[in-house]
Amino acid sequence: MPLVELSAVVAGYGGAPILNGVDISIEAHDIGVIVGPNGAGKSTTLKALFGLISVSEGQILYDGREITNSEPDRLVPIGLSFVPQEKNVFTSLTVQENLEMGAFIRRDDISETLGSVYDMFPPLKEKRRQPAGELSGGQRQMVAIGRALMSRPRLLLLDEPSAGLSPRYVMEIFEQVVKINASGVGILMVEQNARQALAFASKGFVLAAGRNRFSGTGRELLDDPEVAKSFLGG
Amino acid sequence: MNEFIFFVDKVLIAGAVLGSIYALSAIGVTLIFGILRFAHFAHGDMMTMGAFVAFILASLASAAGLHAGLPMGFLLLPFAMAITAGLALLIDKSFYAPLRARGAKPVTLLIASIGVTLMIQGLIRLFAGVQSRSFFETEPKTVYRIAVPFGGATRPIVITEPEVLMILATIVIVIALHLFLTRSRLGKAMRAMADNADLARVSGINTQLVVRVTWLIAGALACMGGTMLALDVSLKPDLAFNIVLPIFAAAIVGGLGQAYGAIAGGYLVGFAETLAVFNWSVLLQPLQRVLPASIQLPADLSIVPTEYKLTVAFVILIIVLLVRPTGIFKGAST
Numbered sequence: 134m135p136l137v138e139l140s141a142v143v144a145g146y147g148g149a150p151i152l153n154g155v156d157i158s159i160e161a162h163d164i165g166v167i168v169g170p171n172g173a174g175k176s177t178t179l180k181a182l183f184g185l186i187s188v189s190e191g192q193i194l195y196d197g198r199e200i201t202n203s204e205p206d207r208l209v210p211i212g213l214s215f216v217p218q219e220k221n222v223f224t225s226l227t228v229q230e231n232l233e234m235g236a237f238i239r240r241d242d243i244s245e246t247l248g249s250v251y252d253m254f255p256p257l258k259e260k261r262r263q264p265a266g267e268l269s270g271g272q273r274q275m276v277a278i279g280r281a282l283m284s285r286p287r288l289l290l291l292d293e294p295s296a297g298l299s300p301r302y303v304m305e306i307f308e309q310v311v312k313i314n315a316s317g318v319g320i321l322m323v324e325q326n327a328r329q330a331l332a333f334a335s336k337g338f339v340l341a342a343g344r345n346r347f348s349g350t351g352r353e354l355l356d357d358p359e360v361a362k363s364f365l366g367g
Numbered sequence: 368m369n370e371f372i373f374f375v376d377k378v379l380i381a382g383a384v385l386g387s388i389y390a391l392s393a394i395g396v397t398l399i400f401g402i403l404r405f406a407h408f409a410h411g412d413m414m415t416m417g418a419f420v421a422f423i424l425a426s427l428a429s430a431a432g433l434h435a436g437l438p439m440g441f442l443l444l445p446f447a448m449a450i451t452a453g454l455a456l457l458i459d460k461s462f463y464a465p466l467r468a469r470g471a472k473p474v475t476l477l478i479a480s481i482g483v484t485l486m487i488q489g490l491i492r493l494f495a496g497v498q499s500r501s502f503f504e505t506e507p508k509t510v511y512r513i514a515v516p517f518g519g520a521t522r523p524i525v526i527t528e529p530e531v532l533m534i535l536a537t538i539v540i541v542i543a544l545h546l547f548l549t550r551s552r553l554g555k556a557m558r559a560m561a562d563n564a565d566l567a568r569v570s571g572i573n574t575q576l577v578v579r580v581t582w583l584i585a586g587a588l589a590c591m592g593g594t595m596l597a598l599d600v601s602l603k604p605d606l607a608f609n610i611v612l613p614i615f616a617a618a619i620v621g622g623l624g625q626a627y628g629a630i631a632g633g634y635l636v637g638f639a640e641t642l643a644v645f646n647w648s649v650l651l652q653p654l655q656r657v658l659p660a661s662i663q664l665p666a667d668l669s670i671v672p673t674e675y676k677l678t679v680a681f682v683i684l685i686i687v688l689l690v691r692p693t694g695i696f697k698g699a700s701t
Binding site: 204205208209215220222225226233234235 | 568570
């Protein structure tokens with residue numbers, strides 16, 4: 134059974150729909166990467182999945198149960214977590230407080246999870262008492278991902294985690310995404326760095342104009358001359 | 368020396384009392400703005416309402432023959448705060464929450480809060496009448512006269528018991544609020560939501576709960592500020608409505624959404640007001656002895672006449688906004 138499955142999802146911001154029937158299916162061990170041109174509905178897909186915009190048609194199943202149009206405060210407790218592309222840290226809160234907020238829904242001891250996030254991103258441990266707003270872009274992204282991991286998700290949604298980062302940080306973030314996946318968390322991410330991301334994706338989805346254009350393993354999409362020509366810049 | 372004691376009485380003590388009242392109320396205004404993104408105009412009347420709740424409780428207690436060493440209005444304050452917090456929650460549920468559920472803009476909520484202002488004032492006038500009342504009708508107001516044994520002073524420093532109690536209580540409340548905001552899970556969630564409401568929602572923070580806690584705190588502190596004001600002067604239906612503008616000035620000066628800013632802004636405005644209406648001629652009187660007889664110091668050297676005290680808050684507001692548009696502590700600009 135897929136961990137999450139979107140079937141013929143139609144969604145938008147109230148006006149004309151942005152998604153016109155998107156199908157996506159991810160297993161618990163997958164890293165799914167959504168690529169496509171600007172305005173294709175990549176971020177919108179994640180937002181529809183996470184209940185941030187309303188789905189008018191189609192359905193979303195998570196672990197076999199229907200979660201279409203469920204609000205985040207219901208989704209986080211059942212194992213979904215979302216890292217938005219922008220404004221994804223609480224700038225006036227310290228790094229540690231940011232992480233604690235990710236664990237808001239938990240009432241048990243969070244110190245172990247906190248430790249594992251600090252192990253994953255050592256710079257954060259050093260700066261744990263600093264306001265997150267004072268950190269560099271790459272470190273902020275670490276805080277954002279760390280925050281999302283604090284609820285111990287089974288599915289992590291990442292909206293362009295490499296946006297605006299220097300190449301060094303892009304590599305580091307991607308390496309951590311692979312590690313997070315190896316620890317048993319399904320990943321669904323949107324990426325502009327399509328070639329780099331598809332290289333480690335077990336599933337790739339090319340969206341255009343709110344519809345699926347191609348799907349396959351990351352390798353298959355990279356090797357497909359038509360995908361390469363139209364969507365990966367030749 | 369007597370002149371200096373006059374200064375202590377009129378500026379330092381009066382400023383600390385006024386600043387405490389402004390700080391307590393501005394915290395509520397700034398928290399509501401941070402969480403719900405609208406200017407809660409009815410905050411002054413929530414304070415008056417809280418003072419009336421405290422007054423009713425104190426009257427009931429003294430009617431029942433209860434007496435204590437401290438002013439009844441102060442002793443029963445925790446109960447009055449709890450009741451006012453509940454009323455604040457009720458007001459939110461009845462008037463603001465339905466508007467929020469429909470996605471009303473902040474300006475709509477602001478106008479609704481003006482309606483709530485009129486409603487609370489009307490209800491108070493309807494049930495309690497329009498006259499001024501005093502918390503000290505059935506018990507004496509203790510006044511401390513602290514003799515200053517040096518400098519040849521003949522005047523004592525005068526401070527009333529409610530003033531002492533209220534300044535101390537404000538300090539306790541500010542420390543408690545600080546611990547709540549920095550140590551507790553809900554307090555941190557409150558700061559998180561004020562910082563970035565969308566991300567708070569995405570993180571799975573129960574935003575409804577945070578909103579409720581915000582109203583509870585704002586209501587309780589409004590009751591405290593209002594009761595303090597009523598203990599210091601007298602209780603009337605437009606008690607705190609008259610100071611809602613300096614309260615907003617304090618919140619904005621401190622940086623909207625910043626609880627610490629509201630405290631700083633409250634004391635800044637409070638002390639500035641007492642400094643501005645202080646008759647500086649009194650302090651300069653000793654100079655008269657060394658000055659030639661042809662130069663006479665004017666009898667009144669206050670910066671602003673008492674009637675124009677309210678303008679002081681706005682002068683500070685304008686200066687701060689010119690120099691630091693987001694307030695002393697960097698606040699929200701929207």
